[in-house]
Amino acid sequence: MEPFNVQKFEYKKLVTYTDNFSESNYIGRFQFGKLYRGQIPNLAIARYLVVKIWEAIPETYNYKPGDNKLRLMKEIILLRHEMVLNHPGIVKLYGFCIDGEKLCVVYKVKAFDSVYNLIPKDGFTWLQRIKAAFGLASVLKFLHSGKSAFYKPFIVQNLDAAHIVLDEEYNPKLCDFGMISGGIFPCRRTYSDHQHVIGCYGYTDIDASSKGHCSNKQDVFAFGVILLSLISKRVYTEEDRRAGAPFVYEWAIREFEANADELNEATDFSLVHKSLAGESDFCPGDGHKITMLALECVVKAENERPTMKQIFRSMRKLEVVKQHADYVGANKVLCPYDPCDVDW
Incomplete structure (x- = not known):
């Protein structure tokens, strides 16, 4: 049929x-x-x-x-x-x-290209990266919001930079749902179709996933990894996996811990790549804010991670988003089924 x-x-x-x-x-x-x-x-x-x-x-x-x-x-x-x-x-x-x-x-x-392919490229500008990240935050906020009393929030579970394509205007489109649960589906962790797969390498909270835990904070973790990649121009490659190199989030946490004693944690620490920080659309105060937001997403304790709604609100407060609200899509009502767009 x-x-x-x-x-x-x-x-x-x-x-x-x-x-x-x-x-x-x-x-x-x-x-x-x-x-x-x-x-x-x-x-x-x-x-x-x-x-x-x-x-x-x-x-x-x-x-x-x-x-x-x-x-x-x-x-x-x-x-x-x-x-x-x-x-x-x-x-x-x-x-x-x-x-x-x-x-x-x-x-x-x-499709212009995937986010994964574009991340290390110099031609992928700061403003385009923010547009991609903001759009992804918006769609995840939409999926995580309960649509009615009959449906639980969706959980993507295998979010990956390679699963996001950008069109020619750099609008992100989520394009893989191979492990999605919730919403119109039950939590598929209880079914046999992918119990042997726990997500995408480098984007997964291994502790929670290996225990069969089904939570939208897994998506928050993966979003944090993608955000770290976008701002630092780093991706986790197959060569990295074979070499046992640290995941992007492991590298980011080590950088933060190594510099915590030397920098003013409230204002200074940033993982934004220096080439991006030198662009005209970059606002210096945004570097620290977006770095810390990404790091909050990948903390080990799930209950300490923000929700996608909180992440979306935080991104709207970035100066680059305020100054380019139309370009990044901050002024759009995205979908008649999205109740969160009016609650900023």
């Missing part, structure tokens, strides 16, 4: 749309496969796409038969639900493909 009323594509069509999954259309890996740009030819108005292909999991993650098909079906259910259908921070579903072992979904988005 085809899930909901979305287009079903033959795999050969996706080969055509992506120019045979060419290197020029390759965006990068996500936790369970690969992302490619695509375009439907011969249309009066160009239709730009992202094609996501599920694969057998690399050595980093355990894999069980049927995992990826279940993730695909759950994602289709989620993205067709009215609760998330119109949120600008969540990708729009265009279609899917189940062709033998080939499992794909197709999104309607003209």
